[in-house]
Amino acid sequence: MPTLKQLARRPNPLTGGHSACAGCGFPQAIRLVLMSIEEPVVVAGATGCMEVTTTTYPNTAWNVPFIHNAFENAAATISGVEAAYKALVRRGKINKPIRFVAFGGDGGTYDIGLQALSGAAERGHRFLYVCYDNQAYMNTGIQRSGATPFGASTTTTPAGEVVPGKQQRRKDMAAIMAAHNIPYVAQTTIAHWQDLTRKVQRAMQVDGPAYLNVLAPCRLGWGTDPAMTIHLCELAADTCAWPLFEVDHGKWKVTYTPKTKLPIEEYLKPQERFRHVFQDSTGGLLAAIQKDVDEQWQALLARAGQT
Ligand SMILES: Cc1ncc(C[n+]2csc(CCOP(=O)(O)OP(=O)(O)O)c2C)c(N)n1
Ligand code: SF4
Numbered sequence: 001m002p003t004l005k006q007l008a009r010r011p012n013p014l015t016g017g018h019s020a021c022a023g024c025g026f027p028q029a030i031r032l033v034l035m036s037i038e039e040p041v042v043v044a045g046a047t048g049c050m051e052v053t054t055t056t057y058p059n060t061a062w063n064v065p066f067i068h069n070a071f072e073n074a075a076a077t078i079s080g081v082e083a084a085y086k087a088l089v090r091r092g093k094i095n096k097p098i099r100f101v102a103f104g105g106d107g108g109t110y111d112i113g114l115q116a117l118s119g120a121a122e123r124g125h126r127f128l129y130v131c132y133d134n135q136a137y138m139n140t141g142i143q144r145s146g147a148t149p150f151g152a153s154t155t156t157t158p159a160g161e162v163v164p165g166k167q168q169r170r171k172d173m174a175a176i177m178a179a180h181n182i183p184y185v186a187q188t189t190i191a192h193w194q195d196l197t198r199k200v201q202r203a204m205q206v207d208g209p210a211y212l213n214v215l216a217p218c219r220l221g222w223g224t225d226p227a228m229t230i231h232l233c234e235l236a237a238d239t240c241a242w243p244l245f246e247v248d249h250g251k252w253k254v255t256y257t258p259k260t261k262l263p264i265e266e267y268l269k270p271q272e273r274f275r276h277v278f279q280d281s282t283g284g285l286l287a288a289i290q291k292d293v294d295e296q297w298q299a300l301l302a303r304a305g306q307t
Contacts, residue, residue, distance in 0.1 A: 001198055002036070010035045011063060018061035020053040023226020025216030025233075026132040028190040030103060033130050033212070034064060036200035039097045042085075044078040046108030047071035049139040049218070050132060072112045074102040075120040075129055082125045099204060100127040106147035107137040110171050121180040121209045128203045128210045131173065134218035142221040146171035149241070151289045152273045154221070159276035164285050169292065177211040178247040184210040186246035186255075191233035195244055195255055202248065215242045223272020235267040240297040245304065252304040261297075264290045 002010075013034035020027055026049065034041060044067045045051045051068050054061040069077040078100045088094040104113050109131040117129060136154050137143040144154040149170045153159035157166040178185045183206035186199040196214065203210035215233055219226045236242035237256055241264060244256035265286060268274040277285045301307045 001194065001201065004193070007032075007035050007193075007197070013041075013062070013064050014054065015061045015063060017059075018054040019056065020049065021219055021226070023217075023219040023224075023229045024049070024053075025134060025190050025218065025229055026050050026103075026105075028230075029130065029132040029214045029216045032190060032193055032196050033101065033103075033128075033200050033214070036197040037099050037101070037204055039099045039204070041065075041099045041101050042078070042081055043067070044069055044074045044081065044100075044102045046074040046102075046104035046113055047139075048105035048108055048137075049134075050103060050105060052139055071108050073116045074104045074108065074113055075117040075127075078102040078127050078129075079120040079123060079125040082127050100125075102127060102129045104129070104131055105138070106131055106133045106135060106173075107143075107145045109133075110146035110173050114176075117177075117211075118180065121177065121182050121211070124182075124208050126208055128200070128212065130212045130214060132214050132216040134216050134221060135170070136218070136221045138218045138221045147173065149289075150292050151277060151285060153276060154273070164276060164280065165274070169296075174211070174213055174245070174247065178250070178252075180209070181250065182209040182211065183207065183249055184246070186211075187213040187215075187242070188244050188255075189215040189233035189237060189242060191230045192237065192244060192256065199246060199255075202246070206249075221273065223275070224270055228270055232267070232270065235262065235270075238262045239264050239267040239293065241267050241293050243297060243300050245300060252300070254300060254304050254306050257306075264293050 014030045042065045082100045135147045143156045148166045151165040153165045159165040188196045217229050238258040239262045245254045
């Protein structure tokens with residue numbers, strides 16, 4: 001595995017000067033993922049904050065080949081590129097390894113791009129799909145997505161007298177991908193760079209589709225201090241709200257267990273999208289969120305045989 005120094009010396013795949021907000025999580029996700037791959041890469045990206053802020057025509061922040069496609073079909077696009085590459089290798093026109101990566105936000109992955117991703121996974125293309133998960137449709141104004149956690153306030157699930165934030169659980173996207181029986185599925189955050197780097201390298205070794213869920217906070221949609229982005233990811237893992245794990249050829253494994261599992265309020269308190277949770281004098285909502293997190297953590301430990 002590369003050291004931090006070695007990583008820092010690798011060419012930067014995404015320049016500064018893009019227009020993502022200060023403290024946005026996805027630029028770090030892109031940099032860490034692509035700097036972990038030694039071969040040349042071709043990237044496809046779904047519509048969303050990532051694409052809008054890094055490809056403002058006639059400029060681009062990408063230092064690697066980047067294909068923008070429609071919101072819903074990053075996985076279809078990259079599987080077409082991978083198929084063309086294989087055909088050219090067969091004809092002897094390319095003789096070097098090239099890797100294929102697709103990035104999408106959670107809206108473009110959990111919801112609108114799910115069919116394209118499912119099809120590409122089922123066809124067995126050799127590519128890595130990375131969801132930079134900021135837990136809502138941020139680019140169009142913070143609407144709830146299938147990735148928005150229970151209790152979070154968004155513009156379509158505004159906490160108020162009618163509902164106390166989103167009433168459904170986050171979709172278990174990693175389990176959905178694992179159910180496709182692809183060689184590798186994992187979940188990590190931008191704060192756990194060693195874990196992320198190792199998982200991307202493992203994804204490059206396997207001969208088939210790989211999927212990575214990366215927690216990438218949105219300072220606007222979460223209502224957080226831009227300086228807290230990385231610490232929020234640590235709190236997400238330490239409270240088990242966002243567990244780190246992998247599914248390698250069907251075998252589930254938790255890759256980070258907090259020394260002390262922190263109460264969920266430590267993660268929620270710095271976030272405006274959960275402000276109403278602390279205005280509820282009964283404490284019922286906080287208890288419900290804690291219960292939900294605990295149940296999902298136990299279910300993950302059971303899947304991994306680590307109870
Ligand atoms: C088929 C389709 N539906 C809706 C849109 C409008 N749209 C553009 S970006 C976006 C939100 C993207 O959300 P997400 O994928 O979570 O990425 P984020 O902006 O949060 O980074 C939407 C709804 C679109 N471009 N295409
Ligand atoms: S709105 Fe959120 S996801 Fe979009 S650039 Fe700003 S911090 Fe990043």
